[in-house]
Amino acid sequence: MTWNHQAFIRLGLIGLVGVILQLTTISQLHFFGISADLSPLLVAAVGIYAGSIAGAVFGFCVGLFVDIALLQVLGVSSLVLAIAGYGAGNWQILREPNHPLALLGLGALSTAIAAVGFALAQFLLGAEAPVSGTLLQQILVLVLINALVAIPICRLVKRILRPCLANDRRRRRRIPNAHLTTSRPS
């Protein structure tokens, strides 16, 4: 990923538009009683295409935006989404998944991390909720729904970030054996 003002603008737009779309529309569309949550998918997509640091920072900013926009407890979403973004970036580095269906797994995993992390944070903050079958069922349905929409979301994010990613690839191609020195996204 080439870090220039264009990359920042594109990431900012992904976050802003994604969160506003989530709050105004996606949250009101229900499948089996649950609505999809785009935030972990966007964060994971940025993580795999732009690297774990970008994923973590993007996750933190998206989480902060969600918490501010909905007057939620500040810091919870930031914490959870920063970890999800970092995890996605690390997954890309360690496993280098190439199969298109890997995005399904990425969507499911990042959503599971976010949903379970959010639940844990709430329990630690004193929410008097039982670990009920309904809660687990909700998390499972959310993970499934998000896994299904992960492929188009990741493709879209990749498309938006492509100019910044393409520059990176072209530059690497010009440097012989570049992958031996600094090929991994950071």
Next chain:
Amino acid sequence: MQSKVVRRRRMVLAGLVALSVILLTAYFDDSPGGPLGSMQRGAMEVLAPIQEGANRALKPVRDLFGWVGSTLHATGERDKLKKERDQLRQEVAQLRDAGQENIQMRGLLSLPQITELKSYKPVTARVIARSPNAWFATVEINKGTKDGVLRDQPVVSGEGLVGKVKEASSGSAVIALITDQSFGISAKAVSSGEPGTVIPAVGTSADLVLDLVPHAGKIRKGEQVITAGTKNAALPSLFPKGILIGAVTKVDEGDGELDRKIHIKAAADLRRLEFVQVLTK
């Protein structure tokens, strides 16, 4: 080289985690009018017009999805509603009769008439944003303090109680729904007359629980639950008496009276809120 990169990545993550924890701590230490709260209200003020615009622009998309879902439910719902209509016609006839008697009796006792929601100066507002997770059941509306909307005012829809105003800025407000973890309402079961407190089943998006009921055994499935209103002048309720909260869907029998769990389904369809009314008086 590689380890340096890995160390840098971990340090960034550790920094972000630390920053989140600092934010969390500061948030809980912050007073209602504190800097973080003010910052959130300010941001809400800026974002509200954008959210409202996006909400209106994307309404056709929501309607399309809603139409598919609604069509699937429509047939079953129609038959159910026909039965309910017939039953309600009978009840209306009986209630009209009882209402006439009531007016006469109140006249005799010189008591004030039962207040209607109109007397609470309802302000109609459009829902412009909604929280995506079950832990914070909140929605944002396009009316704020300049329309008379203030913190803690009750919010209703045509179907029943929706929630209360959590925070208001001049042009928008955030509503905590009755399924939000911060919620608790004194309530009463209509048929049995049993009092209790309605609390959300936290972590689930639609379930409510009627708690602290002295004689839970008297409550039956299908019984309606309404707001109890102020019972003690020293502890006034935020909610007027008689607003429909929901109906009992299930009674989980426990070992004793106190272990019995009464589940309620909210009367208002909290997932498909388009318009709500804030009772501003």
